[in-house]
Amino acid sequence: MTQPGPEVDDSATWQRAREVFGAARRITALTGAGVSTASGIPDFRGPDGVWTRDPQTARLTDIDSYLADEQVRVLAWRARAANPAWHAEPNAAHRAFVDLDEAGRLGALLTQNIDELHQRAGLARDRVLELHGTMRRTVCLHCGATGAMTDALQRVADGEPDPDCRSCGGILKSATVFFGQALDADVVREARHAALDCDLFLAAGTSLTVHPAAGFVELAARAGAKLIICNAEPTPYDDIADAVLRGPLTEVLPALAAAPLIDSGEPLRTWGDPSTWEQM
Ligand code: NAD
Numbered sequence: 001m002t003q004p005g006p007e008v009d010d011s012a013t014w015q016r017a018r019e020v021f022g023a024a025r026r027i028t029a030l031t032g033a034g035v036s037t038a039s040g041i042p043d044f045r046g047p048d049g050v051w052t053r054d055p056q057t058a059r060l061t062d063i064d065s066y067l068a069d070e071q072v073r074v075l076a077w078r079a080r081a082a083n084p085a086w087h088a089e090p091n092a093a094h095r096a097f098v099d100l101d102e103a104g105r106l107g108a109l110l111t112q113n114i115d116e117l118h119q120r121a122g123l124a125r126d127r128v129l130e131l132h133g134t135m136r137r138t139v140c141l142h143c144g145a146t147g148a149m150t151d152a153l154q155r156v157a158d159g160e161p162d163p164d165c166r167s168c169g170g171i172l173k174s175a176t177v178f179f180g181q182a183l184d185a186d187v188v189r190e191a192r193h194a195a196l197d198c199d200l201f202l203a204a205g206t207s208l209t210v211h212p213a214a215g216f217v218e219l220a221a222r223a224g225a226k227l228i229i230c231n232a233e234p235t236p237y238d239d240i241a242d243a244v245l246r247g248p249l250t251e252v253l254p255a256l257a258a259a260p261l262i263d264s265g266e267p268l269r270t271w272g273d274p275s276t277w278e279q280m
Pocket of ligand 1: 032033038041046047112114116132230231246248250
């Protein structure tokens, strides 16, 4: 295990983080692109982010541009084929969540990531709520038919620059949530419940600027959960966090997950627990 030292963060912050984390028995986590950068997948808004380097690429994930402009779709298919996620392996940050789950402390993991590396690290599919969908499936914007992304990318490689739906001829895209699209209502409902039914909300590798995903932080904090934010750069919620850790996630998350559990002997009470509702 990597010992957190002054090069990771100052010791007072770490002491507080270990106390808060050690007392947590039902953790809901929210992860973002920063969890996967060490696997070779760039984030959007970090210093080496895709949008930081080329703001024009944001159009490729805007639903109106995608529907209206065939050239945007052609570029989007090329970008999908070239996505480093196809060759990426989970890293120590992904594995830290598996360790937490095996210790029985992970209530749910909400992720904005579309790369499925949490599942590939070993988290069961039903433990992961994919708020923004998955890049490994396609969906037709006309009939809703879904398929494997690898099949569509094979068609691109075979010379179709903008493959259409095999069933109805409609426009095909990745099964991810674009800007301008709503999140899946069932996933949002489950995510809200997980945010209310935890004693610690842990946000990791996310700039917390994309809504509604970022709103789960506030929901959990208002319901009384502790909040730890692990991110290299400041986020809009740092002021309400119990601890903010800025070190690399491949070091910070394994170190946190290894913090010994402090058992208070008290029953676990969260806002999702009906026995606490009369106090509201
Ligand atoms: P973001 O790009 O807005 O923020 C990522 C944050 O992670 C940045 O603030 C950055 O400083 C931090 N970070 C990066 N690497 C880190 C590291 N090793 N240690 C600590 N901090 C690190 O990402 P977001 O908040 O997830 O929002 C971006 C949107 O883009 C999401 O909707 C997501 O669906 C999508 N996206 C997904 C992937 C993926 O699946 N891997 C990659 C890029 C973008």
